[in-house]
Amino acid sequence: MHFIHALLLTTLVATPLLGMANTCDTGRLQSPINITASQKQKLPSLVFDYKNTPLVLANDGHTLRIRINNHSQLKVGKQIYALSQVHFHTPAGDQIAGEVFPMGAHFLHKSTNGQLLALVVLFRLGEPNKTINTLLANIPKQVGPNQAIENTSIDIHGLLPTDKAYYRYMGSLTASPCTEGVEWIILKEPITVSAEQLTAYKKVFPNNARAPQPINQRPILESI
Numbered sequence: 001m002h003f004i005h006a007l008l009l010t011t012l013v014a015t016p017l018l019g020m021a022n023t024c025d026t027g028r029l030q031s032p033i034n035i036t037a038s039q040k041q042k043l044p045s046l047v048f049d050y051k052n053t054p055l056v057l058a059n060d061g062h063t064l065r066i067r068i069n070n071h072s073q074l075k076v077g078k079q080i081y082a083l084s085q086v087h088f089h090t091p092a093g094d095q096i097a098g099e100v101f102p103m104g105a106h107f108l109h110k111s112t113n114g115q116l117l118a119l120v121v122l123f124r125l126g127e128p129n130k131t132i133n134t135l136l137a138n139i140p141k142q143v144g145p146n147q148a149i150e151n152t153s154i155d156i157h158g159l160l161p162t163d164k165a166y167y168r169y170m171g172s173l174t175a176s177p178c179t180e181g182v183e184w185i186i187l188k189e190p191i192t193v194s195a196e197q198l199t200a201y202k203k204v205f206p207n208n209a210r211a212p213q214p215i216n217q218r219p220i221l222e223s224i
């Protein structure tokens with residue numbers, strides 16, 4: 001009797017939720033995207049003030065996440081965004097003219113007034129990346145919360161290309177609830193990861209990227 005009552009209650013509560021629009025399916029400003037056309041123009045320059053940080057990592061079962069809490073900042077013109085975490089996708093998710101990049105890093109930032117900004121670094125296969133080596137050597141074996149890695153710090157600049165030219169568009173979180181209004185910056189110059197490094201990462205986190213989403217007439221800006 002109690003069981004039936006509980007079941008009934010679940011049904012009543014669940015029904016209105018089913019009627020709600022799911023932004024992941026119905027949103028029109030979703031990420032990632034395949035950039036096939038862009039408007040070249042003068043855009044604010046990017047100034048990276050990322051500091052060396054004691055390594056704190058989490059394995060959330062989908063990705064490897066570096067937790068950052070040391071006043072590392074990205075300046076886009078006059079706007080300042082604090083870096084809170086970096087995580088990785090294989091493949092990158094975002095594409096340029098249909099090119100699929102085997103790996104991408106998402107740098108998540110927030111401004112003081114709460115604006116979210118995701119910065120993407122794309123990887124091609126090539127030379128190994130030193131910072132990635134440090135990360136691979138310390139992937140938490142268990143899925144769980146942040147873990148401080150003893151006596152290890154990380155140079156986040158080691159995950160950035162030399163050239164800071166970029167694309168910019170308005171998008172969303174790439175996982176549910178796919179909230180829109182997230183600024184996206186995609187650095188145009190890819191960096192490299194070796195085939196061995198990629199294999200080692202994918203052994204723990206295989207194929208964790210969302211497919212490119214419709215652009216729907218969104219302007220894609222390209223810095224000159």
Ligand SMILES: [Zn+2]
Nearest residue numbers: 087089106174
């Ligand atoms: Zn991501």
